[in-house]
Amino acid sequence: MIYDAVETANREELRALQAERLRETVRHAYENVPFYRGVLDEMGVSPGDIKEIEDCGRLPFTTKEDFRAEYPDGLFAVEWDAVRRIHASSGTTGKSKIVSYTEGDLDVWRSVMARSLAAAGVTADQVVQNAYGYGLFTGGLGFHDGSEALGASVIPVGGGNTARQIDLLQDLESDVLACTPSYCLYLAEKLDEQRIDAEDLSLSTVVIGAEPFTDPMREEIEDALDVTAVDVYGLSEIIGPGVSIECAEVQNGLHIWEDHFYPEIIDPETGEVLPDGEAGELVLTTLTKEALPVLRYRTGDITSLTREPCECGRTHARMDNITGRTDDLLIVRGVNVYASQIEETMLALADVAPQYRIDLTREDSLDRMEVTVEHHEGYGDTPTALETRIRERLEEVLSVKPDNITVVDPGSIERTEVGKVQRVFDHRE
Template structure:
């Protein structure tokens, strides 16, 4: 079942839509955004030089630094009188990235999220408990309007208040929960502390996003809560949640709605396109954004693209689950690795929980890595044996063993009540 027939359109038809919308997007950006006009003029490019997506390489990249440099509304193509909503990124490393929406933008966003929900198996008969934060963060309101678009029932509880979340899942018979992957596991912990068997809750499906989720963590969520877990992807600079999602039929990559967001994958070092199927940095161009058209946004997310038609019948390209971020690369004593690689190893072991933290220190001129991992509840095995097996596996995968590997009782690592979980603490500049 699809929400919009374009999801299964022949790729030739999809390309025609993309070409037409890219031309309109470039014209909008050139005519109404000083930043883009200056960038294109510097390259000797005008909208007339862009016939379609084959010419997309002529356009400049946009980065998160550009959003911050143009703060607050320098990338807006519409006056504030035409903008009816403002959202922003979290702004954890400086000024937040401000985005605006016209009514047309909100309509497109609602339809994109509606496609995601239907692809995930959500129906108009479902009750959806939306545990994403409401406010400037796009997650809460973005999912909310899509849920209403498909005529499902939405419970706008937002993030936090976890005991109440558990009660409402049970009392209102919620079929679907939307939240971050780490929060779903935290909710399971709280439920157990309350004496509630999470497998008795009516929820059958969790739509998780807003932070990377490896396959081992997905399996942990599904087993822990007795649900099906589906990954949804989006980012504030492009629209919010709704850029792509796994289909419930295959769950073999996330379908990107290419008529709305044109994807590329480039080498994160050079910016040059990579071969189809090769991993690189995801770059997105909006094709139906009115207030803030975005050209070739470097997401920082590492993934691959698969253009084969999915078994669900959708022709929209599939991106692989994000394996990490180009700017999350950790370099320790000349060895490069991503936190997701550590997570993959940790979750190979049934004796440990999916909770860990990485602390980076500098002693003199030497970088050191401290890895702390929680044991499962009621662990009764041999710590030394488990310590050795995890250390050996980490060395085989990462090429080195952490200087300190701490296996701690379940619950020792501090939990966050809401939002994204922090896995890496870099103390080297302190």
């Protein structure tokens, strides 16, 4: 469902709107954020130099280190009496980054989240069970406000408490579940343990985000819960969830709401802007943020862009699924490895369950990589046979071979009910 006419605007109209908003964003940041004024002056760039959206490339990058250096409110562009809400990043890769919102920012957030949920196929007559965490994490309130703006009913259950989640799914006949992909899998296991058939639930859609996942994991979720699983993307520094989302009709890339967030893909090593279709680091510039305008934020997420119109009719750029993070790159014996490569390769095997962990250790100055994975229920062969198949597949894909692969019974690897799941454990430091 098209929620806002701008979703189908032609590229010329969109570029003109982006240019107008970029000019205002740069002026606002320059005049009200000492950090940006200092960096722009040092680069010899003034707000008047920014005329077209292509001029975005003349602006400085913003990094998570800049957020930490300016902690807590050095990047705010408004006085505290204009701030209506504070959120913070999860802090999974370091100290939390504090983010602020004016009333206008909250209106934009509600709007892009309502737009996102509509693209995911959510309608005003449905019930949304929100299992994202409420509080400083942006997921809970982002989904809550967006669902209400769309007109849907919201069950604000928050993260965890799986027994209650299952009761609510059954008793209130929830149509939509919003949560992390790892929690979807955890919930599916608990339904199976209680001998509850997912087909007997009213659940038709899950909107999953907050952690990377692969297409094989999505297929596991859709099969286990008998749903359509739609990928949503966002990050606290930009606004929260609602930066981009897949459309339920096509599920081929996440539509970035370019009227509010301008995307670029850069080479993570050189900073050079890459053409559409090439994978690199996603960079985002906010175009309408008041309290916290952000110029060319290096997200650390690896993806690619296409600006070809989608079959659903939307014209905004689409980003591919996140395939890794620049700061999650594993360097094993001098070779670059992404956990997502390992996951996608293993889960392509039908007998492998979507629960795994990677342990990195160092013995006598040599790196060791060990992979532990669960087999599916009903697997009839020996663990050794499956270990051999996994090793053969990984050796075809990876430039470095795992030192050990262990297949364990279902349920052996520790689960988490809340938060982002940890799959990589680096014991080398």
